[in-house]
Amino acid sequence: MKGAGGHGSPVPFLLPALLIVFAVLIFPIIFSFVVSLFDWPLSAGGGSRRFIGASNYVDLVKDKEFWNSLKLQLGFIFIAIPLELVLGLAAALLLNREFQGGRVIRALILLPVFFLPVVSGMTWRFMLQPRYGALNNFLLALGAPEITWLGDPTFAYAAIIIQDIWRMWPFVFMLLYAGLAGISTDILEAAEIDGAHFSKRLFSIILPLLYPTILTALLLRIIDALRIFSEVYVMTEGGPGMATTLFSLYTHRQAFGYMKVGMASAMAIFLLVISIVFAVTLVRKNMSLEKLEERGGDR
Amino acid sequence: MKLATKRKTITMAVAFFAIAVLLVELYPIVITLLNGFRTDLVILSGQKFSLKQLTTTSYALVFKNRLLMKAMGNSIIVGIFSTALSVGVGAMAAYGISRFRFRGRNALAYSFLVFRMLPQMSLVVALYLMFRSIGLRDTIFGITLAHSSFNVPYVIWMLIPFFTAVDKSYEEAAMVDGCSRWKLFHMVFLPLVAPGLVVAAVFSFINSWNEFLYALILTGVNARTAPVAISSLIGGDTLTWGQMCAASTVMLMPVFVFTLAMQKFLIRGIAAGGVKG
Numbered sequence: 412m413k414g415a416g417g418h419g420s421p422v423p424f425l426l427p428a429l430l431i432v433f434a435v436l437i438f439p440i441i442f443s444f445v446v447s448l449f450d451w452p453l454s455a456g457g458g459s460r461r462f463i464g465a466s467n468y469v470d471l472v473k474d475k476e477f478w479n480s481l482k483l484q485l486g487f488i489f490i491a492i493p494l495e496l497v498l499g500l501a502a503a504l505l506l507n508r509e510f511q512g513g514r515v516i517r518a519l520i521l522l523p524v525f526f527l528p529v530v531s532g533m534t535w536r537f538m539l540q541p542r543y544g545a546l547n548n549f550l551l552a553l554g555a556p557e558i559t560w561l562g563d564p565t566f567a568y569a570a571i572i573i574q575d576i577w578r579m580w581p582f583v584f585m586l587l588y589a590g591l592a593g594i595s596t597d598i599l600e601a602a603e604i605d606g607a608h609f610s611k612r613l614f615s616i617i618l619p620l621l622y623p624t625i626l627t628a629l630l631l632r633i634i635d636a637l638r639i640f641s642e643v644y645v646m647t648e649g650g651p652g653m654a655t656t657l658f659s660l661y662t663h664r665q666a667f668g669y670m671k672v673g674m675a676s677a678m679a680i681f682l683l684v685i686s687i688v689f690a691v692t693l694v695r696k697n698m699s700l701e702k703l704e705e706r707g708g709d710r
Numbered sequence: 711m712k713l714a715t716k717r718k719t720i721t722m723a724v725a726f727f728a729i730a731v732l733l734v735e736l737y738p739i740v741i742t743l744l745n746g747f748r749t750d751l752v753i754l755s756g757q758k759f760s761l762k763q764l765t766t767t768s769y770a771l772v773f774k775n776r777l778l779m780k781a782m783g784n785s786i787i788v789g790i791f792s793t794a795l796s797v798g799v800g801a802m803a804a805y806g807i808s809r810f811r812f813r814g815r816n817a818l819a820y821s822f823l824v825f826r827m828l829p830q831m832s833l834v835v836a837l838y839l840m841f842r843s844i845g846l847r848d849t850i851f852g853i854t855l856a857h858s859s860f861n862v863p864y865v866i867w868m869l870i871p872f873f874t875a876v877d878k879s880y881e882e883a884a885m886v887d888g889c890s891r892w893k894l895f896h897m898v899f900l901p902l903v904a905p906g907l908v909v910a911a912v913f914s915f916i917n918s919w920n921e922f923l924y925a926l927i928l929t930g931v932n933a934r935t936a937p938v939a940i941s942s943l944i945g946g947d948t949l950t951w952g953q954m955c956a957a958s959t960v961m962l963m964p965v966f967v968f969t970l971a972m973q974k975f976l977i978r979g980i981a982a983g984g985v986k987g
């Protein structure tokens with residue numbers, strides 16, 4: 412086995428990282444759980460803290476806004492991510508060939524991924540403004556009436572989803588493009604010479620070979636979408652009303668709006684459990700230590 | 711011959727399609743860059759874009775804005791501290807995991823990876839209460855520590871393959887010479903994995919540079935970082951779009967330069983969760 416040193420202990424090398432991880436990850440998680448069992452106001456002025464057992468969790472289940480935020484969160488995931496996968500796959504298949512400027516185009520398509528989420532949220536908010544926003548300017552020129560996009564619950568919800576698709580499908584594209592490059596061109600060309608029709612080739616050869624990459628992209632996107640906060644926060648602040656209050660935004664509101672830290676912690680634990688399920692699935696399926704080690708040289 | 715023409719047509723069609731997609735994808739970025747060179751007034755009045763509007767007024771206002779400049783400075787300091795801490799500690803841990811055999815090695819590597827993917831919202835309420843009670847709220851040290859919660863696991867994950875790739879013979883030769891594990895680590899391994907350290911450092915810095923939620927909750931006037939300061943340029947009655955775009959452009963430049971320069975490592979960098987909200 413590679414790297415079997417034989418002597419010495421790994422503890423001195425691992426200890427600093429373990430201390431940090433304990434201080435800023437493990438302890439806060441335990442602490443969150445403890446807080447979630449209390450009626451715990453944010454500041455001293457909000458009364459005293461009181462142990463109430465699982466009451467916060469029971470209250471959550473009874474809270475209509477909690478279900479609303481969960482519904483919005485799931486809707487976000489189920490609408491945005493499939494579209495990102497389809498767009499990313501289509502672009503990866505189309506651009507998987509050499510043409511002039513191909514490298515430049517692929518690099519430029521990736522730029523939105525690196526657009527700061529906060530800046531992206533604000534830019535989209537700008538584009539959707541009435542009067543001076545780009546979308547309204549365009550529609551007014553066509554003779555359409557002016558619309559306050561982010562003031563309308565349905566449009567605002569659509570807008571945060573479109574923002575996410577705009578920014579993140581290139582990420583899926585990049586992963587799938589790399590996966591496609593890993594499939595031998597011999598296999599693809601052989602199928603072409605055999606006269607295999609494109610759709611047949613796609614479903615019987617490309618997709619099965621690309622399946623592990625697609626799964627990785629899907630899981631990464633789900634994990635990422637579960638924690639979405641900043642772009643929506645600066646774009647709509649969860650409004651109008653509660654129309655774009657996704658899960659993290661509602662947690663934020665519970666803690667720092669309603670000052671109910673216990674409730675917020677119960678939500679935090681709920682989100683944590685879901686995220687861990689997806690993260691563990693991803694890690695076990697696609698990111699085992701053996702795989703990391705195999706990759707060693709080439710990256 | 712016919713096949714060749716067909717191929718050429720397809721390639722042309724693909725190129726046109728690619729350019730159309732590119733226009734959509736780059737439009738919001740381009741208007742952000744352009745609006746930085748227009749004044750707030752011109753933008754709010756909804757005038758059509760013309761070259762005559764271009765001015766550096768918004769940039770001048772941004773650079774004169776003390777709070778914003780302080781936040782930019784904080785972002786740089788927090789980014790550097792958090793990167794130094796994470797790369798230092800992370801490199802040691804990655805070495806420990808990849809060059810030693812011990813019980814629970816797999817479980818440890820997995821848990822670092824899973825930690826990397828936890829939502830910040832799940833941690834930030836507890837961190838807020840903890841930091842408030844020990845006086846770390848709104849301090850550079852506090853927010854640096856908070857950023858390490860995602861950067862340390864990230865660096866470990868990035869560096870494991872680099873450490874694993876080092877040939878065993880280096881290790882054996884050094885050990886025959888009676889080299890200690892510590893000396894081996896910093897005299898032999900660190901120079902060999904230097905490219906990995908650079909990549910990990912760049913992405914850690916960007917992670918920290920882009921981070922919003924921890925900064926929003928865990929900092930106030932003293933340790934506020936730039937993403938939060940920029941977001942406060944818009945909201946309520948303040949709609950200083952020009953300044954917001956100018957400041958955003960300043961924030962975006964290092965990110966774009968780094969990522970275009972690091973094309974080769976993007977996939978790995980990103981797959982490990984290199985982009986953060």
